[in-house]
Amino acid sequence: xxxxxxxxxxxxxxxxxxxxxxxxxxxxxxxxxxxxxxxxxxxxxxxxxxxxxxxxxxxxxxxxxxxxxxxxxxxxxxxxxxxxxxxxxxxxxxxxxxxxxxxxxxxxxxxxxxxxxxxxxxxxxxxxxxxxxxxxxxxxxxxxxxxxxxxxxxxxxxxxxxxxxxxxxxxxxxxxxxxxxxxxxxxxxxxxxxxxxxxxxxxxxxxxxxxxxxxxxxxxxxxxxxxxxxxxxxxxxxxxxxxxxxxxxxxxxxxxxxxxxxxxxxxxxxxxxxxxxxxxxxxxxxxxxxxxxxxxxxxxxxxxxxxxxxxxxxxxxxxxxxxxxxxxxxxxxxxxxxxxxxxxxxxxxxxxxxxxxxxxxxxxxxxxxxxxxxxxxxxxxxxxxxxxxxxxxxxxx
Numbered sequence: 306x307x308x309x310x311x312x313x314x315x316x317x318x319x320x321x322x323x324x325x326x327x328x329x330x331x332x333x334x335x336x337x338x339x340x341x342x343x344x345x346x347x348x349x350x351x352x353x354x355x356x357x358x359x360x361x362x363x364x365x366x367x368x369x370x371x372x373x374x375x376x377x378x379x380x381x382x383x384x385x386x387x388x389x390x391x392x393x394x395x396x397x398x399x400x401x402x403x404x405x406x407x408x409x410x411x412x413x414x415x416x417x418x419x420x421x422x423x424x425x426x427x428x429x430x431x432x433x434x435x436x437x438x439x440x441x442x443x444x445x446x447x448x449x450x451x452x453x454x455x456x457x458x459x460x461x462x463x464x465x466x467x468x469x470x471x472x473x474x475x476x477x478x479x480x481x482x483x484x485x486x487x488x489x490x491x492x493x494x495x496x497x498x499x500x501x502x503x504x505x506x507x508x509x510x511x512x513x514x515x516x517x518x519x520x521x522x523x524x525x526x527x528x529x530x531x532x533x534x535x536x537x538x539x540x541x542x543x544x545x546x547x548x549x550x551x552x553x554x555x556x557x558x559x560x561x562x563x564x565x566x567x568x569x570x571x572x573x574x575x576x577x578x579x580x581x582x583x584x585x586x587x588x589x590x591x592x593x594x595x596x597x598x599x600x601x602x603x604x605x606x607x608x609x610x611x612x613x614x615x616x617x618x619x620x621x622x623x624x625x626x627x628x629x630x631x632x633x634x635x636x637x638x639x640x641x642x643x644x645x646x647x648x649x650x651x652x653x654x655x656x657x658x659x660x661x662x663x664x665x666x667x668x669x670x671x672x673x674x675x676x677x678x679x680x681x682x683x684x685x686x687x688x689x690x691x692x693x694x695x696x697x698x699x700x701x702x
Contacts, residue, residue: 310347310393310649313382315419318402319352320360324439325398327638328645329363333370336639339702345646349373351392353382355415356402379422390430394649395423398439407444409676411498417448424455433461435648440467441502441665446686449665453658464645464654465661469503469606470510471644471699472637473624475553479514479697485613486515490546492554492597493606497582498672504596505584505664505671507606507623512594513660513693521688522667525586526681527674533581538571541585542595546618549609553622556604569602577601584671589688596671623699640700656698659691 312332316325329352335344352375354363367375376382385391399416406412416438427433436456442449442465456463480486489512493504513519528536536542551557551568558577560569569577582598609620625637644655666687674682 311350311391312347312394312396312649313351313353313392314349314396314398315353315379315382315423316355316363316398317400317404317414317419318356318358318361319354319363319366320358320401321362323402324400325354326362328396328398328439328642329366331638331642333366333373336642337636338639338643343643345642347394347646347649351376351382351385353377353379355419358403379419380426383423383426384430390426390432390434392434394434395436396439396645397423397436400439409498409672411444411672413444417443417445417452420452420455424459427459427461433459435462435464435652435654437645437648438463438465438661441465441668442661443665444498444669446666446669449662449669450686453662456658462648462652462654463658464648465658466656466664467503467506468637468641469507469623469625470656470660471640473700473702474621475555475624476621477699477701478619478621479699480511480610480612480619482514482695483516484514484619486512486592487611487613488543488546488593489608489610490542490550490595490597491606491608492547492550492599492603494598494600494602494604496598497675498668501582501584501596501598501671502664502668504598504606505667506660507608508594508596509660509664510656510699511608511610511619511621512592513691515590515592517590518690518692519659519663520589520592520690521663522586522670522684523589523688524681524683525584525667525670525674527671527679528583528585529675529679530580532679533583534575536583536585537581542583542593542597543611546609546611547597549618549620550607551603553607553609553620554603554605555622555624558602574599574602582675584667584674586667586670586684596667644698656694657691659689660693663687663689
């Protein structure tokens with residue numbers, strides 16, 4: 306490019322600790338990167354905010370950074386108040402804000418609507434720009450698939466997902482590219498239609514590196530409460546993988562005081578975790594994966610995998626700063642922002658958006674299984690094969 310790229314940010318809401326605040330401030334003020342203060346080699350010139358709520362920061366940022374204009378519509382933000390697309394990249398941060406929830410407990414964030422408004426400008430202008438969508442594509446599978454198909458039809462770079470696949474790891478390792486994987490488990494925390502997506506992406510960015518890449522998922526069953534404990538003790542997911550993942554946690558709640566061994570027994574797990582949740586699913590190539598949320602036991606995301614017939618298990622933690630530092634610094638957004646910069650500069654996503662399409666579908670299927678009293682869900686629509694990048698994309702300083 307002969308000039309600095311100009312970027313638009315489309316947000317649901319901007320307040321302290323909202324996702325949009327983290328992206329907005331990094332593009333306006335820069336961020337720490339590899340021991341230096343890094344300023345993105347591009348200019349954030351426009352901002353649209355869907356909801357102006359209590360503690361709004363968008364107006365203060367627009368006043369303090371006059372090079373960025375706060376616009377009343379998505380179209381104005383993309384055209385800079387003109388008649389056609391006038392920016393070189395778009396960030397769609399549709400997380401947080403006051404939006405309704407449906408009977409399944411899903412928050413109806415308007416990512417699809419905002420995406421459609423961006424695409425409307427693309428179509429009217431006869432040209433496109435790379436677009437990043439934060440977290441899963443939509444709470445609704447049909448909308449998510451349409452977003453993906455639209456990006457392919459119009460041939461614009463589409464990047465999506467969460468910060469977990471690109472954050473630090475402890476230990477700083479990746480699954481060897483092409484290593485066979487027969488089973489995998491992620492133990493994390495958080496809620497349904499929220500942090501379950503983070504845990505699914507944590508798992509997926511690792512298991513996709515198996516021979517042949519990803520094949521998609523044929524079926525999924527959710528387990529909750531007593532059904533979870535019955536499945537856990539019956540070995541629906543392997544106990545050794547569960548314990549290998551749990552052993553990577555930095556936030557494991559001590560099961561007992563006064564002993565060196567704080568690892569919980571089965572009975573102690575039930576006392577510590579009142580509402581456990583698991584999504585157990587089978588890939589088309591036979592791999593079995595399980596996403597587990599254990600609030601009260603851990604506050605991080607830990608993955609373990611069985612590599613073929615090897616006796617030694619693969620395991621690592623996808624590291625976030627520990628609470629309460631988590632909400633203060635949120636440095637795990639910095640590697641994600643750095644990858645977003647690259648897609649705006651090169652027009653090439655750093656990793657396949659199909660990963661996020663698949664994990665979006667898995668999140669929706671998990672919610673559906675829970676809603677249908679933990680029934681197994683057949684997922685032929687999630688036959689989404691894709692090839693991962695051979696190089697690792699997580700942050701290694």
